[in-house]
Amino acid sequence: MTCSSLQTLTLSLIISFSSFTAQAAWQLDNTQSRLSYISIKKGDVAEINHFTTLSGRLDEQGKATLSIQLDSVKTQVDLRDERMRTVLFETSKFSQAQFSAQFDLHKLQQLAVGSMMVLRLEGEFSLHGIQQKMPAELAVSKLSEHRLQVSSYAPLVLDANYFQLAQGVEKLRELAGLPSISMAVPVSFVLIFKAE
16 A cells, blocks of 8 residues: 555545544434324224424434423324323423433444444333333434434334323323224334434
């Protein structure tokens, strides 16, 4: 290897390392992100709902956090939104849900722009004052040097029974005059992070 080639390689490595170091922390872009869930009533009637206000960060140590403002729930029916906030989530006492997980920074560092990898990890989901361990399959794509996409490779399934929400679901069922509302809720998301 010539001296010139060695200098070029060294400079390239320094630039790559500096770029990764400078962008080691990532901030969620709420305007480009979406978290949705499916509620199932009457046995087989499915409705897609979502939250409009999310915040999150992937820090320099690989710790990722996602916070969901439960007041921002949107079901396309104003009365139902209000019942979700007051009867189910009880947002006056529990304003947020949160998911946290630890990412492998070495794997993220190896991810090239335009490529995607699947990560299987165990996170922790906090809802209604209850914390539960939760396995997750995530698809991570590096859209550019400054944009990272994290999405659900497989939906997360939340069970209302695990978060002491069964009574609230039953109350919603009574108020709406429905024969049933499923306790299991599939959740999917697409999250865009920008380099800080």
